[in-house]
Amino acid sequence: MPLAAGYRLGTALRSVAYRRGWLKTRRLGRPVISVGNLTAGGTGKTPLVAYVAELLLKRGLKPAILTRGYRRQSRERLIAVEPAVERAPDPRQIGDEPALLARKLPQVPIMVSADRYGAGCLAESQFNVDAHILDDGFQHWALARDVDIVVLDATQDLSGAELLPAGRLREPLEVLQRAGMIILSRTELADPAPVESLVRRIAPQATVFHAATRLCELVDVNSGRIYPPSAYQGEPVYAFCGIGNPKAFFDDLKSWGFHVAGRDALGDHHRYGEVDQITMMLALKEHRNMKASLTTEKDAQNLRGTLQEAGGIPILACVIRAELREAEAFEAELLERLRLARAKA
Numbered sequence: 001m002p003l004a005a006g007y008r009l010g011t012a013l014r015s016v017a018y019r020r021g022w023l024k025t026r027r028l029g030r031p032v033i034s035v036g037n038l039t040a041g042g043t044g045k046t047p048l049v050a051y052v053a054e055l056l057l058k059r060g061l062k063p064a065i066l067t068r069g070y071r072r073q074s075r076e077r078l079i080a081v082e083p084a085v086e087r088a089p090d091p092r093q094i095g096d097e098p099a100l101l102a103r104k105l106p107q108v109p110i111m112v113s114a115d116r117y118g119a120g121c122l123a124e125s126q127f128n129v130d131a132h133i134l135d136d137g138f139q140h141w142a143l144a145r146d147v148d149i150v151v152l153d154a155t156q157d158l159s160g161a162e163l164l165p166a167g168r169l170r171e172p173l174e175v176l177q178r179a180g181m182i183i184l185s186r187t188e189l190a191d192p193a194p195v196e197s198l199v200r201r202i203a204p205q206a207t208v209f210h211a212a213t214r215l216c217e218l219v220d221v222n223s224g225r226i227y228p229p230s231a232y233q234g235e236p237v238y239a240f241c242g243i244g245n246p247k248a249f250f251d252d253l254k255s256w257g258f259h260v261a262g263r264d265a266l267g268d269h270h271r272y273g274e275v276d277q278i279t280m281m282l283a284l285k286e287h288r289n290m291k292a293s294l295t296t297e298k299d300a301q302n303l304r305g306t307l308q309e310a311g312g313i314p315i316l317a318c319v320i321r322a323e324l325r326e327a328e329a330f331e332a333e334l335l336e337r338l339r340l341a342r343a344k345a
Helices: 002-019 045-058 096-104 116-127 173-178 193-202 246-255 274-286 297-303 327-344
Strands: 032-037 063-067 079-081 110-112 131-135 147-153 181-185 207-220 236-241 259-265 292-296 315-324
Touching: 032 045, 045 063, 045 096, 045 131, 045 147, 045 181, 045 207, 045 315, 045 327, 063 096, 063 116, 079 116, 096 110, 096 131, 096 297, 110 116, 116 131, 147 193, 147 327, 173 193, 181 193, 181 327, 193 207, 207 327, 236 246, 236 274, 246 259, 246 315, 259 274, 292 297, 297 315, 315 327
Parallel strands: 032 131, 032 147, 063 110, 063 131, 147 181, 181 207, 236 259, 236 292, 292 315
Antiparallel strands: 079 110, 207 315
16 A cells, blocks of 8 residues: 555656646647556456447548557567558567567557657658558657547446556546546446446546447357357357456356356466466366367467467467447447547647
């Protein structure tokens, strides 16, 4: 708690420094849509980044995604992943989430850099983009945003939540007053009413939307073979993941009809190796009736070429898609906010 008090003071001072101009906020030539969150990982933000990008593409716009590339090994100041069919950048070099977005959105340039302003300038000059999607940008004061979308997990109780490191909050709840649009994710797993009530009390200016996660298909991590989502439903499976909220993944598997007979929760952005292969083999040996091993798309980026099938049991990545209950209203408001931003430019 003492450390959390210090963290609160630090975030407050940083906010004041940017608002008073002691630290500079720079503006790009094209509108910026931030998709961020209030907690340390695990809200289902990445599928919603892809959702926004696909929405803009559908409307004939050319977006770029600006991302830091958390835990990437490359020391390059800026990496531009150019649009290309069937591109598959190395997640160790650019980060697992940028690598996943690059695979899902081959026509969208992915700009990986801690300097999101510099990355955006390059995207505008090199790829002639119409808009930027700032991944995990709610706390990124250095870049001016035109739309602030905040994703909150409906399965997590935010009332009484503490700041890091005592809790998972990056900023106090009252900063939601900066948000223009708030998406409550994972509404298929929990009643969003408690979180929504809290949000509407703190941030009455924001429009609230509801998102759920849909399983689209299963992909064999090693062979690339595609299975329908109904494959292995009702069968005993071994589930493992290294994400911010592993419980949500395991609960989703159950809601999708899988019998999770064994599971392993690893650290967020986990890098897989020989020890994980042994762990999986031991788990499958203990549960001899396992039919498949299931993991997330993000984990699939980190384990390609490192984990092999054990005893003929395939390792399958769950390909998911975010679905908004108020899809038409969300699209209309987002496009209107972009229109207003372009009119001001």
